Structure formats: C-alpha cells, structure tokens
Amino acid sequence: MSGRAPAALEAEALTRVYGEGETRVVAMRDVSLRVAAGEVVALLGPSGSGKSTFLTTVGLINPPTAGRVAIGGVRVLDGPRALTDLRAFRRRQLGFVFQKSNLIPFLTARENVQVALELDGTSGRRARAAAHALLEELGVGDRAEHLPAELSGGQQQRVAVARAIANRPALILADEPTAALDGPRGRQVMELFRRIARERGAAAVVVTHDHRALDVFDRTYEMEDGALRPASPPPAPEPGPSPSLTPA
Amino acid sequence: MNLAVRDIRHNAGRFLLTCLGVGLLLMMVMGMGGIYRGIVEDATLLVDRIGADVWVVQRDTRGPFAEQSRVAPSLRDRVATVPGVTAAREFLFHTIQRERRGAPLRLAVVGLSWPDDRGAWGPLLAGRHLAQGHYELIADRSLGLELGEALHLGRETYRVVGITSGMVASGGDGVAFVTVGDARAIQLDLAAEAVRAERAARVARAARDELPAQAPALLERASAPAGELPAVEGRTLTAVLATVSPGRTAAAVRTIASWGDVSAFDAEGQRALLLGGSVAKVRLQIGLFRTLLTVIATIVMALILYTLTLDKLHSIALLKLIGAPNRVILGLILEQALLIGAAGYAVAYAAGSWLFPRFPRRVILAGDDLAQLALIVLAISLVASLLGIAKALRVAPAEALA
Incomplete structure (x- = not known):
C-alpha cells in the first residue's frame, strides 16, 4: 500500500481465478485502483470482462485469489484472507446499489433505509427519522410508506441509493444502477452519486454501460479480459441546467 | 425494527392460513390430552364424589x-x-x-x-x-x-x-x-x-x-x-x-x-x-397417538418454516450483503416460528374450547395439560425452525446479486 493519505479504496494487484486445470478461468488479473474520498469513478467494459468480479471483490463479497484491499485506510483483505469481520465492515464502510433496486420486498421504502441504520446500531426512532430525512433529500419522501412493488424503477433506485448511503460509508459500489432506467432518469441517478460523493466525502465506483452520462465521473476505466486500464477522457459536458434531484 | 412481523404483515393471508392449519393440528394434540383427562376424570368421578x-x-x-x-x-x-x-x-x-x-x-x-x-x-x-x-x-x-x-x-x-x-x-x-x-x-x-x-x-x-x-x-x-x-x-x-x-x-x-x-x-x-x-391401556394408546401427532406437527411446522425461508432467501442474502449479523437472520426465522406456534396454540385453544364440549365424551382442557402443551409447542417451534435457520445461514451475500 502507498504512503499517501488514506484513500477511500485502495485495491492492489487483485487477481481472481476460478477453477483449476483445463477449467481454470482468470476473471481478474493484477488489477490495481486507488479512489480518493469524494471521487466518482466509472468502470466500463463488455459483459464477462471482470467488472462485476472486481466490484464483488472490493465489496468484500467475493475474496480475491491474490492481491490486497484497503478501504478508508483499513486493510481488510490480504489475498483470500480476511483481516477483519467483513460483514461488520460492509455494514459500516460500504454501500451497494445494483442493476435491480434489490429492496427487501416486505419492507416499505422508509423501512428499507431504516433497517440499514438499525443494523449499524442507530436506535429505532432516530433511524426512522434519519431514513425519512434521507428519502426526502433524494426526492422520494412522499413514497416513504410504500412497498417497493408500489414504486417506479427510478423511485426504487433512489431508495436503494438512500439505503446505500444511510450509514455514511467510505465507499459506494454500484453495478449498472441505471440499466433499468430511461436516459434522463439514468443521468439523474449518476448525478446523484456525484453529489453524494462531494457532499458526504464518500467515493463511488460505478459499473456502467451508459456512455451518455460519463461526463459525470471524475475518472473512467475500462476492463477487458480481467485487466483494468484508463478509458479515453470523457467528453466535455454540454451546457445545460444544473443536476436535478427531482423525483423520477 | 421487527423483520419477522414486517414479513408477516406483507404475507398476512398466508400467515393466517398457516396458523389456522398449525392450530387445528395442535387442537388434535390438545384434544388427545383432553380425552385422556376426561377418561381419568370419568373413571374416578363416582369414587371421588x-x-x-x-x-x-x-x-x-x-x-x-x-x-x-x-x-x-x-x-x-x-x-x-x-x-x-x-x-x-x-x-x-x-x-x-x-x-x-x-x-x-x-x-x-x-x-x-x-x-x-x-x-x-x-x-x-x-x-x-x-x-x-x-x-x-x-x-x-x-x-x-x-x-x-x-x-x-x-x-x-x-x-x-x-x-x-x-x-x-x-x-x-x-x-x-x-x-x-x-x-x-x-x-x-x-x-x-x-x-x-x-x-x-x-x-x-x-x-x-x-x-x-x-x-x-x-x-x-x-x-x-x-x-x-x-x-x-x-x-x-x-x-x-x-x-x-x-x-x-x-x-x-x-x-x-x-x-x-x-x-x-x-x-x-x-x-x-x-x-x-383399562384406563392404563387407554392412557398408553392416547399417549402414543399424542406423541405421533406432536411429531407430525413438528414436521409440518418445519416444512412450513422451511418454505417461508426459501421464499425469503433473496432478502436474507441482501440483509447479509448490507451487513446484517447472523443473529438478525436467526431472529427473523425464530420469531416467525414462535409467532406461528403461539398463534397456532391460540387457534387450537379457541377451536377446542368451542368444539370439545360437543364431543360425545368429556374432553377436559386442564390447566396443567395446557401448560405442558404450551411448552411442547415452544419446543416444536424451536426444533421446526432449525431447518430454515440452517438454510438461511448457508445463503451467501453474493446471491443477492443474482
């Protein structure tokens, strides 16, 4: 690991190999990435290039075969070996947003956010108020008491974002969060990540296929055959209205 | 936040039907004890009085x-x-x-x-x-x-x-x-x-x-x-x-x-x-039948809880992904098992109290027997939840991404 100020994410020489012998597949090879707090990074690449493997590895779900991971300055993985309680660490330092909103179907929008807060030790009443405030902030406060099935795709994704940032994580990991949304709503979600990263000092790594919103990101990377390389610089943003957080 | 209650609220109809089914099964167990108690009471009534x-x-x-x-x-x-x-x-x-x-x-x-x-x-x-x-x-x-x-x-x-x-x-x-x-x-x-x-x-x-x-x-x-x-x-x-x-x-x-x-x-x-x-033989017969019904009730409850857990596997994986400790997952299943057990017991008591007096022979729901059955139901609920808990604890957080 470097001697610079602690990064939100510091992945070093990550390699993930599945199977052995003839069935051996290298899903990720020697990938290193450093993301500073407040930075928003996009990860591009075709299906099967290793993007999701990278995301689940730094998300402490899928251990690497080799390499190291530090989050918020804390070393958590050394090869496949966990250096801390990964589940507790995920709870406090990581926020996840997926292609599908992945909300718990039997909890309302507010409860989906509240449960993340309560799992981290916030008392019921405070968690309830904080969850409601967060949903208001993301423009879905009026849908707080609705079940996920009663929300639109964009509203569900906002609730998922609210849950991801509820515990003020150091790192937000998003896997194609706009895949189920139309263009304008997809862009709104991407801009939401940038705003949250700026305001809350969290870093975000977003896997996306949506090239229309790449200008939102600070840096863009491409993955191919399990290797990571910087992508071409994003085009300059077109002049237009400032990012909107109005409900989808 | 009580996840078990939230899940039940979301599936209220199925939960009520489950409790009704379990309750009627427990009513049979309760009735067996009541029939035996009635036979003993009838047999010794004249001698006592x-x-x-x-x-x-x-x-x-x-x-x-x-x-x-x-x-x-x-x-x-x-x-x-x-x-x-x-x-x-x-x-x-x-x-x-x-x-x-x-x-x-x-x-x-x-x-x-x-x-x-x-x-x-x-x-x-x-x-x-x-x-x-x-x-x-x-x-x-x-x-x-x-x-x-x-x-x-x-x-x-x-x-x-x-x-x-x-x-x-x-x-x-x-x-x-x-x-x-x-x-x-x-x-x-x-x-x-x-x-x-x-x-x-x-x-x-x-x-x-x-x-x-x-x-x-x-x-x-x-x-x-x-x-x-x-x-x-x-x-x-x-x-x-x-x-x-x-x-x-x-x-x-x-x-x-x-x-x-x-x-x-x-x-x-x-x-x-x-x-x-003759009462001793009846006691043995009813005791065996009651044990059989208790085992059946346990198996039925275990299958119900296992099915309920299977329906929630994605949510459980998601909870693990966002960092829920195992005790939260365990509590979710265990609390549902206990709620089904308690509601089933209430159904059994209510249905039995209404039905048993209409039986041709006396069925006595004695306090001791009811307390004993409550303990049995508690044990059934705990044992029945083990299958679901074992399944839930094996779920990987990565399954939330599937």
Missing part, C-alpha cells in the same frame, strides 16, 4: 366398577359393626340400554342406600334430591332427560326429579341415581311370562322331591314370589360403602379383608384399581 372411605366388594374381585361384584345385603350390618366405621351404605351399580324417542339410551344406574343416602353429594343443576324410596330418579344432564319426565324402565315408571352435571361412569355413560331397591328392580327387570315360567319350574322341581309330600305347605310356598323365599331370592348388592372415623381407615380395611368372603379397598385403592386397569 361418593365420599366412601372403604369399599367392600365380593372376595377377590376388583368391583364394583372394574369388574362385577355381588355381596349379600346383610353385609351392610356386618360392616357397620367394625370398629371405627361410623356408617355403612348399600351400593348397587349396573349399566342398562333402553330406547327413548327412537334412539338408544344408555344409563349407568347407581342405587343409593335409601333413606341414608338421597344423592345429596351429587351437584344438582335443577330439581331436588330423592325424597321417596321408589320411582324417583336423578339424571345426569348428558342423558338428555328433562326434569319431570317420566321414564319407563321395565314394568315401572320413574320420574326425573333432579338433574346433575358431570356425573358419568367410567364408560362415559351418564348416571341415573335411584334407590337401591329401584336399581335392583331395574336390574332384574323380568317379564311377567319369565316370572311365571320360573315359578312353574320351581314348583315342578319341588314336586319331584319327597319333602313336599311330607310337608305339603312347602309346595305351596314354592310358588310364592322369589323375594319371599330366602333360599332362592336374588337380592344382592355390588358393594357396601363404609364411612370411617379419621385415621382408622387402614385398620378397618384390614379387619374387613380378614373375613374371607369379601375384599376391602380404601378410596385410593379403588382409584388405583380403576386407573391401573
């Missing part, structure tokens, strides 16, 4: 309830002379089946020692106790007789003067209390033609003997009613009941048992006879 300290029956029999017993009426006078005995009563017990309004009517006839015993120890719902030596009857409510109703038994008519509640014999038949004399008349309810034939046979036997030729009056006496002929009369009792001064029961039992022609039991001995015989 009648208030006798010593039961004197035919030698080497287990009478009067566990098996037939016949003792002479004079036994009462002998028992009354035993030191410590303060009172001795006649007791006659038998079961008859007649027809009433086209339906079978089974009566456990208890003959009371008139006039000392008028059935005052039996709780009355309506009417009064016996007030005359003949043709009056106190009936248990389960017989369906009405106060003031006239009941034809044999050649006599008996009027229902009192209605009791919960007075049944060990076989479950409702008790009809009459005097010993009436009970015997009902028992020896011979048709007129049978009486005539029996007298004719008696006279014919006597005529073949030489004795009537030497004493002609004997032949004339042979045609008299049986009750007037000590040599042929069939007046017997099933038992004599003795009331004994406090602390002298054991001595009285020893004294009476030493006579050689009768056996004597104290009240506890009489209870043991009843519970150690």
Whole structure:
C-alpha cells in the first residue's frame, strides 16, 4: 500500500481465478485502483470482462485469489484472507446499489433505509427519522410508506441509493444502477452519486454501460479480459441546467 | 425494527392460513390430552364424589366398577359393626340400554342406600334430591332427560326429579341415581311370562322331591314370589360403602379383608384399581397417538418454516450483503416460528374450547395439560425452525446479486 493519505479504496494487484486445470478461468488479473474520498469513478467494459468480479471483490463479497484491499485506510483483505469481520465492515464502510433496486420486498421504502441504520446500531426512532430525512433529500419522501412493488424503477433506485448511503460509508459500489432506467432518469441517478460523493466525502465506483452520462465521473476505466486500464477522457459536458434531484 | 412481523404483515393471508392449519393440528394434540383427562376424570368421578372411605366388594374381585361384584345385603350390618366405621351404605351399580324417542339410551344406574343416602353429594343443576324410596330418579344432564319426565324402565315408571352435571361412569355413560331397591328392580327387570315360567319350574322341581309330600305347605310356598323365599331370592348388592372415623381407615380395611368372603379397598385403592386397569391401556394408546401427532406437527411446522425461508432467501442474502449479523437472520426465522406456534396454540385453544364440549365424551382442557402443551409447542417451534435457520445461514451475500 502507498504512503499517501488514506484513500477511500485502495485495491492492489487483485487477481481472481476460478477453477483449476483445463477449467481454470482468470476473471481478474493484477488489477490495481486507488479512489480518493469524494471521487466518482466509472468502470466500463463488455459483459464477462471482470467488472462485476472486481466490484464483488472490493465489496468484500467475493475474496480475491491474490492481491490486497484497503478501504478508508483499513486493510481488510490480504489475498483470500480476511483481516477483519467483513460483514461488520460492509455494514459500516460500504454501500451497494445494483442493476435491480434489490429492496427487501416486505419492507416499505422508509423501512428499507431504516433497517440499514438499525443494523449499524442507530436506535429505532432516530433511524426512522434519519431514513425519512434521507428519502426526502433524494426526492422520494412522499413514497416513504410504500412497498417497493408500489414504486417506479427510478423511485426504487433512489431508495436503494438512500439505503446505500444511510450509514455514511467510505465507499459506494454500484453495478449498472441505471440499466433499468430511461436516459434522463439514468443521468439523474449518476448525478446523484456525484453529489453524494462531494457532499458526504464518500467515493463511488460505478459499473456502467451508459456512455451518455460519463461526463459525470471524475475518472473512467475500462476492463477487458480481467485487466483494468484508463478509458479515453470523457467528453466535455454540454451546457445545460444544473443536476436535478427531482423525483423520477 | 421487527423483520419477522414486517414479513408477516406483507404475507398476512398466508400467515393466517398457516396458523389456522398449525392450530387445528395442535387442537388434535390438545384434544388427545383432553380425552385422556376426561377418561381419568370419568373413571374416578363416582369414587371421588361418593365420599366412601372403604369399599367392600365380593372376595377377590376388583368391583364394583372394574369388574362385577355381588355381596349379600346383610353385609351392610356386618360392616357397620367394625370398629371405627361410623356408617355403612348399600351400593348397587349396573349399566342398562333402553330406547327413548327412537334412539338408544344408555344409563349407568347407581342405587343409593335409601333413606341414608338421597344423592345429596351429587351437584344438582335443577330439581331436588330423592325424597321417596321408589320411582324417583336423578339424571345426569348428558342423558338428555328433562326434569319431570317420566321414564319407563321395565314394568315401572320413574320420574326425573333432579338433574346433575358431570356425573358419568367410567364408560362415559351418564348416571341415573335411584334407590337401591329401584336399581335392583331395574336390574332384574323380568317379564311377567319369565316370572311365571320360573315359578312353574320351581314348583315342578319341588314336586319331584319327597319333602313336599311330607310337608305339603312347602309346595305351596314354592310358588310364592322369589323375594319371599330366602333360599332362592336374588337380592344382592355390588358393594357396601363404609364411612370411617379419621385415621382408622387402614385398620378397618384390614379387619374387613380378614373375613374371607369379601375384599376391602380404601378410596385410593379403588382409584388405583380403576386407573391401573383399562384406563392404563387407554392412557398408553392416547399417549402414543399424542406423541405421533406432536411429531407430525413438528414436521409440518418445519416444512412450513422451511418454505417461508426459501421464499425469503433473496432478502436474507441482501440483509447479509448490507451487513446484517447472523443473529438478525436467526431472529427473523425464530420469531416467525414462535409467532406461528403461539398463534397456532391460540387457534387450537379457541377451536377446542368451542368444539370439545360437543364431543360425545368429556374432553377436559386442564390447566396443567395446557401448560405442558404450551411448552411442547415452544419446543416444536424451536426444533421446526432449525431447518430454515440452517438454510438461511448457508445463503451467501453474493446471491443477492443474482
């Protein structure tokens, strides 16, 4: 690991190999990435290039075969070996947003956010108020008491974002969060990540296929055959209205 | 936040149906215990209520309830002379089946020692106790007789003067209390033609003997009613009941048992006879059946909880992904198991309380049995949730991404 100020994410020489012998597949090879707090990074690449493997590895779900991971300055993985309680660490330092909103179907929008807060030790009443405030902030406060099935795709994704940032994580990991949304709503979600990263000092790594919103990101990377390389610089943003957080 | 309750709220209909199913199954378990308790209560009811300290029956029999017993009426006078005995009563017990309004009517006839015993120890719902030596009857409510109703038994008519509640014999038949004399008349309810034939046979036997030729009056006496002929009369009792001064029961039992022609039991001995015989087999049978139902209930609950867990696997994986510790997952399943168990128990109790009184035999939901079943349900819930918990703990957080 470097001697610079602690990064939100510091992945070093990550390699993930599945199977052995003839069935051996290298899903990720020697990938290193450093993301500073407040930075928003996009990860591009075709299906099967290793993007999701990278995301689940730094998300402490899928251990690497080799390499190291530090989050918020804390070393958590050394090869496949966990250096801390990964589940507790995920709870406090990581926020996840997926292609599908992945909300718990039997909890309302507010409860989906509240449960993340309560799992981290916030008392019921405070968690309830904080969850409601967060949903208001993301423009879905009026849908707080609705079940996920009663929300639109964009509203569900906002609730998922609210849950991801509820515990003020150091790192937000998003896997194609706009895949189920139309263009304008997809862009709104991407801009939401940038705003949250700026305001809350969290870093975000977003896997996306949506090239229309790449200008939102600070840096863009491409993955191919399990290797990571910087992508071409994003085009300059077109002049237009400032990012909107109005409900989808 | 209680995740178990939130999940139940989301699937309220299915949860209610599940509880109803589990509840009806538990009602069966509850009913089995209640049936056994009812059989024990019925078997020992008369012994407990009648208030006798010593039961004197035919030698080497287990009478009067566990098996037939016949003792002479004079036994009462002998028992009354035993030191410590303060009172001795006649007791006659038998079961008859007649027809009433086209339906079978089974009566456990208890003959009371008139006039000392008028059935005052039996709780009355309506009417009064016996007030005359003949043709009056106190009936248990389960017989369906009405106060003031006239009941034809044999050649006599008996009027229902009192209605009791919960007075049944060990076989479950409702008790009809009459005097010993009436009970015997009902028992020896011979048709007129049978009486005539029996007298004719008696006279014919006597005529073949030489004795009537030497004493002609004997032949004339042979045609008299049986009750007037000590040599042929069939007046017997099933038992004599003795009331004994406090602390002298054991001595009285020893004294009476030493006579050689009768056996004597104290009240506890009489209870043991009843519970150690046919009731013991019933107890074993019901106990095994109850155990079987408990195992079935456990398996059914386990399958239900396992299915409920399978439906939630994605949510469980998601909870793990966002950092939920295992105790939260475990609590979710365990709390649902306990809620289903508790709701099932409530359904079982409510349904049983409504249904069991309509059963032909008594089903008693005793406090001890209910508490025991509550513990069994708690154990069932815990055991049944293990399968679901094991499945849930094996779910990987990565499955939330699938």
